[in-house]
Amino acid sequence: MDIYIWITLMVVFFIMELVTASFFLVWFGVGSIVAIILNYLGFNPYIQFIGFAVSSFILILSTRKFAKKVTKKAGKNATAERLIGQKGVVLKKLNKTNVVIKVAGEEWSGYSEDDLNINDKVEVIGIDSIKLIVKKID
Known part of the structure; x- marks a missing residue:
């Protein structure tokens, strides 16, 4: 050759x-x-x-x-999963269960079974597609 x-x-x-x-x-x-x-x-x-x-x-x-x-694979730090457990605040209420929240300096669409209002404190408990699932905290 x-x-x-x-x-x-x-x-x-x-x-x-x-x-x-x-x-x-x-x-x-x-x-x-x-x-x-x-x-x-x-x-x-x-x-x-x-x-x-x-x-x-x-x-x-x-x-x-x-x-x-x-060559580590992309872990939690590379995805929205890194936000689970993080605290945030409601910026905008779209309807009874859908909101826009600010978590870790970023704005995200969020969903909650709680009735949320603007400035409510929330915690990220999960992810559904591109929406964060949050719960109201005191």
Whole structure:
């Protein structure tokens, strides 16, 4: 296999890793470097491919735990769920059960089984789609 193919694959894998930040494709880029070295040393294309595959596989397996720590999934902090348990205030009453509330410096649509009025203090107890479920607090 031509060395330029391995160089192209290496560049593609590293660019894709930068775009996805998955900490997975980087090892295929490193495997491509192994294949480039094997190509430079004069090994045939089958050995180059085996070197690429084996080195990539070993690196993926050996760094899986570390990769999971580095690429944490979006948790409560990235969604409206982070607001559960937060206190807020009613800004606008739309009808008996639907309101606009301010929680953590943001305005949200809210729903409550309590009869709420403007300036009532509320606590977020859940989420339904894009509406916060709140209850009146004293």
